[in-house]
Amino acid sequence: MFQLVLFYAFSAVLIGAALAVITARNPVHSVLFLVLAFFTSAALWLLIEAEFLAIVLVLVYVGAVMVLFLFVVMMIDVDLAALREGFNRSLPLGMGVVLLIVLELSVVLGGSGFSGKGGPVPLPEGGSNIRALGEVMYTQYVYPFEIASVILLLAIVAAIALTLRRRPGRLVQNPGLQAKVRPEDRLRILKMPSETRD
Amino acid sequence: MLEQAIAIWSQIPEALRTSVWIVLKIMAIILPLLGVVAYLTYAERKVIGYMQSRIGPSRVGYAGLLQPIADAAKLAFKEIVIPARANKVLFVLAPVLSFLPALVAWAVVPFADGMLLADVDAGLLFVLALTSFGVYGIILAGWASNSKYAFLGAMRAAAQMVSYELAMGFALIGVLMAANSLKLNDIVLAQQGGFWHWYFIPLFPLFMVYWISGVAETNRLPFDVVEGESEIVAGFHVEYGGMGFALFFLAEYANMTLISTLIATLFLGGWLSPFEHVPVLEQIPLLGQNGFHWLALKAAFFLFCFLWFRATFPRYRYDQIMRLGWKVFIPVTIVWLAVVGVFVHTGFGPWF
Numbered sequence A: 001m002f003q004l005v006l007f008y009a010f011s012a013v014l015i016g017a018a019l020a021v022i023t024a025r026n027p028v029h030s031v032l033f034l035v036l037a038f039f040t041s042a043a044l045w046l047l048i049e050a051e052f053l054a055i056v057l058v059l060v061y062v063g064a065v066m067v068l069f070l071f072v073v074m075m076i077d078v079d080l081a082a083l084r085e086g087f088n089r090s091l092p093l094g095m096g097v098v099l100l101i102v103l104e105l106s107v108v109l110g111g112s113g114f115s116g117k118g119g120p121v122p123l124p125e126g127g128s129n130i131r132a133l134g135e136v137m138y139t140q141y142v143y144p145f146e147i148a149s150v151i152l153l154l155a156i157v158a159a160i161a162l163t164l165r166r167r168p169g170r171l172v173q174n175p176g177l178q179a180k181v182r183p184e185d186r187l188r189i190l191k192m193p194s195e196t197r198d
Numbered sequence B: 001m002l003e004q005a006i007a008i009w010s011q012i013p014e015a016l017r018t019s020v021w022i023v024l025k026i027m028a029i030i031l032p033l034l035g036v037v038a039y040l041t042y043a044e045r046k047v048i049g050y051m052q053s054r055i056g057p058s059r060v061g062y063a064g065l066l067q068p069i070a071d072a073a074k075l076a077f078k079e080i081v082i083p084a085r086a087n088k089v090l091f092v093l094a095p096v097l098s099f100l101p102a103l104v105a106w107a108v109v110p111f112a113d114g115m116l117l118a119d120v121d122a123g124l125l126f127v128l129a130l131t132s133f134g135v136y137g138i139i140l141a142g143w144a145s146n147s148k149y150a151f152l153g154a155m156r157a158a159a160q161m162v163s164y165e166l167a168m169g170f171a172l173i174g175v176l177m178a179a180n181s182l183k184l185n186d187i188v189l190a191q192q193g194g195f196w197h198w199y200f201i202p203l204f205p206l207f208m209v210y211w212i213s214g215v216a217e218t219n220r221l222p223f224d225v226v227e228g229e230s231e232i233v234a235g236f237h238v239e240y241g242g243m244g245f246a247l248f249f250l251a252e253y254a255n256m257t258l259i260s261t262l263i264a265t266l267f268l269g270g271w272l273s274p275f276e277h278v279p280v281l282e283q284i285p286l287l288g289q290n291g292f293h294w295l296a297l298k299a300a301f302f303l304f305c306f307l308w309f310r311a312t313f314p315r316y317r318y319d320q321i322m323r324l325g326w327k328v329f330i331p332v333t334i335v336w337l338a339v340v341g342v343f344v345h346t347g348f349g350p351w352f
Helices: A002-023 A027-047 A051-075 A080-084 A087-110 A129-140 A142-163 A175-180 B002-011 B014-051 B067-076 B088-108 B123-133 B135-144 B148-179 B184-189 B204-217 B242-267 B292-312 B318-346
Strands: none
Touching (some): A002 A027, B014 B088, B014 B242, B014 B292, B088 B123, B088 B135, B123 B148, B123 B184, B148 B184, B148 B204, B148 B242, B148 B318, B204 B242, B242 B292
16 A cells, blocks of 8 residues: 555656756756656655666666766757747657557557556565576576677777777876986985175 | 553554654654754865865854854845746755655665664665655756756766666666565665675675665765756756755765665665674774664765765766766676676675
């Protein structure tokens, strides 16, 4: 009963936050509402005892991805008038895409896999979600898991390789050399006789 | 009297009793923590004072002991000024967002065997998630203030805290590989058996990385470019006065306390006595026993180091901070994780 109340409360906040993401006029507010949406969905996952997923969602998306998002959004000066200019023109296309997504979702969710009757499989007494997940991931699905991680690594390397530019005339410091500097290299102490007044 | 109280207590419904009990536990953690934070500011001024041949605060109360209270009273009664064209809601929300995670993370810290608020399965991840959330308060404060200096501070904070979080996370992976658990209580229990069983020996590089990243993560000197008095006035909190500023201040010191306690818990055996299984010393009443006093002592040492660093090191240059985080710490942790993997496989020493 209490869980049901919590579920509806979190769901209401989640839907409200998700709507606010696309309706907020200030892009920074949009990003913050997205953070709120992630938080509430993490809370929903906690309700079905998927604590690993919930914490990782907060850790990765709220803690790192959204910080970078916020970083970028704060730096750029968004001109809302220019953004809204083509709204009416692209409305039909947008509606078409949304309708397609709704159709696909209803087909998937209406199928046998998401009947909504079973709910999450209850864990054995004293069992932990993280342990169960880890055991499956590193035994049964070890190859798909490792391949996915290699693909991600490849994506990181590719992203860096694609955006790395070697511009001529760039001033670069060599920290190793900087750290090796001794006073004798930079400082010259002159010995000179004192001037006498005469 | 006592019997009556017990009778009344047992008549309260079960659910209410649990929540009252939890609230009491939370108070038992937060109130002493605020006391520690208040007197940490006093200790900082005294310690740095003596390191610089001054005597520090000495006028309010005996040896200046009431100084933190006087400071708090002063800040509480100051006017809160909201700058022109600042984003009011976020301006007020930012200090709260920075203070909140600093308190919530204490829920999973074990103070003695089994003495913790919530024995979460993913305790270590929980701490990591919450400490990473602390950066929002700083970024939003800088942005909402509508001030160039504050914004520069916020940008620096975002870049610095995200970079050092990675190194911290990697260092924690080493600990959980060694302890085989994400529960902080189990991590401490896995280090039982005298100080040579503690993880700072096999995980020494990770210990150093975690320690230094912890200093960087709390934006303390020598990594305090976020505030950088000589460059950007006071960074993200330049526009804050009164309780807004006080909350940032409290958050910084609460985070220092949290990081110190976590280092003690993860690498130095938390509430374990170093003299476990040492023939003679084990018999000494307080020193040989495990308990909260050992955790407090270890955390106090790291807190002292925070103050010591501040008095000793000059501020890092910004690009050097980034280099240290990305090009030194992350490779070091990755290499050492491979070494730890070999350790775990071979069951090396008393640790694995």
